[in-house]
Structure formats: C-alpha cells, structure tokens
C-alpha cells in the first residue's frame with residue numbers, strides 16, 4: 001500500500017538527486033543581512049519551496065464555518081497540491097487531496113458546494129466525504145487483478161495532519177516536524193484574540209473571499225507584512241489626501257469613519273518604531289502588542305456592553321487591550337485580529353501569487369463591527385482600494401527590476417544587532433528588518449532540512 005506521504009517522500013528524494021541546488025548552494029543565497037535575488041526569480045527554487053516549505057509547514061486551508069453542514073466543501077491548494085476541505089457525515093472536517101485514485105483527474109471542480117459524495121467526472125469512481133473509495137462502476141474487469149478497494153492508493157488520500165483550532169483549519173502534508181501548537185508558538189494568541197473578541201468566543205466567515213492576484217513572488221508579500229519602513233512613502237499620498245479631505249470638511253461635519261482607518265497608514269516613522277516588531281520560531285512575527293495602527297478606532301455602541309456581559313470586565317480589558325497588527329504565520333497566513341480579517345497566501349508561480357482576503361463576523365457582536373471589517377477591506381485590501389495597489393505596484397517593480405544584472409543582493413540589515421530577546425520572543429524597533437531576517441532563517445531551515453526521505 002502506498003500512502004500519500006510515502007509517495008511525496010519518494011518524489012522529493014528523486015528531486016533532490018536531479019535538481020541543481022545543493023544545500024550548500026541554497027545556504028549561500030541567505031546571508032545574515034541580505035538575500036540573493038535568485039530566491040525571488042529562480043523557478044527551480046520556487047518548486048523546491050513548494051515541497052520543502054509548503055510541504056513541511058502547517059498551512060492554512062480554511063475556516064470551518066465555510067463548511068457548516070455535512071457535505072459542505074471548499075477546494076484550494078497547499079503549495080501546488082490541490083485539496084478539498086469537507087465536512088463529513090459525522091461532522092468531522094477532513095482535508096483530502098483533490099486527485100482521483102484511479103487516473104488522477106481532479107475530482108472536485110467547484111470552489112465550494114455541497115455533496116453527498118464525490119464522483120470523478122472521468123470514469124465515475126465515487127468517494128465518501130472522508131476521501132475513501134466508495135465504489136467503482138462495472139466491477140467485473142477487476143476480478144482476479146488483486147485490486148483492493150481498501151488500499152488508500154485508490155482513495156482521494158488524506159493529507160498527513162489536520163488541526164482545527166477554534167475553527168481555523170490548518171494542514172501539514174508531512175507526518176514529521178512540530179505539532180501544530182509548537183509550530184504556532186506565540187502566534188496562536190492572535191487567533192485566540194480574534195475569537196475572544198466575539199462575545200460568544202466564536203467567529204464565522206462572511207461572504208466570499210476577496211481575491212487579488214499579485215505579479216510577484218509570494219515572499220515579497222510576506223516580507224511586506226511587518227515592513228514598517230514603507231507606509232509613509234508607499235502610502236504617503238493616501239495619508240496626504242485623507243488629511244486634506246478632513247481639513248476641507250465644512251465646519252461641524254462629522255469626520256467620516258473611513259478616516260480613522262486610512263489615516264494611520266500615513267503615520268510617522270516614530271509611531272511605527274514605537275509599535276515595535278516581535279519575531280518567534282518558524283518565521284512568524286507581528287507588529288504592535290499594546291498598541292497598533294488599529295487601537296484608536298472609535299467605540300461601536302453596544303459592543304463593549306456585550307463583551308463585558310459575556311466575558312467580564314477583566315477578560316474584556318485584556319482581550320481588547322491586545323492590539324497586534326499583521327501577525328504573520330509563515331508561510332501561508334496573516335491575521336488582523338483587531339479588525340477580523342485574514343489574508344491567505346496561495347503561490348501560483350515564481351512571479352505570481354494569489355492573495356485571498358476573508359472577513360469574519362464576531363458572533364454576538366453588533367453588526368456594525370462587521371461593517372467596519374468590510375469597510376477596512378474596501379479601503380485597504382481590495383484591488384480597487386486606496387492602499388493595496390500601492391503595495392502591489394512596488395512588488396511588481398521589484399519582481400521586474402531584480403532581473404537587472406547591475407546587482408545581485410537584496411538588503412535586510414536595518415537595526416541588525418539591536419534586538420532584545422526574552423521569553424522566547426525577540427523584539428526590535430518597528431522599522432527594523434528583523435521580521436525579514438527571521439523569515440529567511442526559517443527559509444534556510446526548511447530548504448536545507450535533510451528530512452526523513454533521505455534517511
């Protein structure tokens with residue numbers, strides 16, 4: 001019997017023999033304060049990343065509120081692997097490879113839906129909601145062939161590990177490596193914080209995702225998440241325009257809610273330095289903590305009362321007193337707990353990346369909280385917004401001009417050597433390049449791991 005994990009290990013072992021990047025060559029691409037441009041440009045390195053990073057890290061798949069009823073499913077990818085997340089008849093959420101166990105066709109074509117079971121459109125093999133083979137048509141031809149329907153090679157195979165943490169479903173294609181909670185470390189507190197901002201302690205996805213294709217390598221988006229040197233330059237025009245709009249409002253006109261969302265993107269270097277950046281194992285990081293660019297939003301009537309009634313004064317103050325900005329969970333996921341938004345990274349090719357933005361309702365909170373969440377995305381994350389396209393343009397410029405033979409290296413030295421460590425976390429001023437250096441430490445670890453397939 002060949003399991004999906006065994007098959008993947010065989011493929012990776014063959015790649016390591018044939019692809020032209022030894023561990024020494026990969027290590028030489030990352031120095032303590034700079035990285036070589038090939039990490040963004042080389043398609044072969046991209047393929048290795050899909051196997052060695054995305055094939056070994058815990059990657060976000062979806063939220064279980066997207067599959068509320070038995071038979072509900074979504075399709076997506078983990079690296080290059082097509083997968084289906086589906087709730088089965090027992091209520092369990094499964095993640096299975098979207099590959100027919102017969103001839104290998106993609107079984108489920110829709111992005112989401114509900115099914116009693118899955119049926120391959122090619123030869124009609126059917127699969128139960130946990131991926132196991134249900135039936136094959138015209139069985140007579142398999143008599144005396146040693147065909148065993150229970151052999152997992154004929155199923156839509158399960159991925160190696162799945163974890164559902166407060167509704168957030170992550171999967172790991174490898175049986176080896178850290179368990180989920182160890183992998184997440186202090187980043188897990190951000191997921192807790194978003195869920196605890198609900199008076200019921202639960203969140204749910206609302207609506208479809210906001211897709212945004214980026215003409216860049218996936219790592220450029222990820223590095224930008226905690227890059228606090230760019231807002232006042234890259235988004236400077238937005239800050240200026242917002243201030244001008246406020247100045248020109250007729251006297252006595254209330255300041256629009258949109259202003260308190262946009263204005264912080266034009267804040268000073270000092271404000272971002274003061275927010276600070278914190279990094280941890282496995283490439284994760286976040287900005288802020290006590291305060292962030294989200295902490296000065298005006299109160300929404302009824303929310304505080306609902307929180308105190310459910311959680312009590314002390315817990316409410318603790319939950320709402322935590323203000324992280326962009327917790328980045330390497331390599332696939334970033335969460336804004338204070339505004340109930342996640343963005344998910346789906347690499348497409350070495351120079352193309354799909355970013356999916358999802359919005360959450362805090363169960364039991366006034367609906368105005370959700371309106372603010374949607375407004376935030378309309379202003380910041382949407383391809384038609386005032387902020388996201390600024391970033392998009394800079395990523396595309398990097399992807400284009402890193403091809404220039406005038407130089408080979410990308411610098412990441414800002415505030416190097418001026419970090420402070422305590423309690424397993426390392427902190428620095430907000431405009432430090434610390435989070436990027438930390439991501440490349442994880443990148444090197446993943447990319448040069450001599451994993452079980454070589455043993």
Ligand SMILES: [Fe+2]
Pocket residue numbers: 224230231234235391
């Ligand atoms: Fe930005």
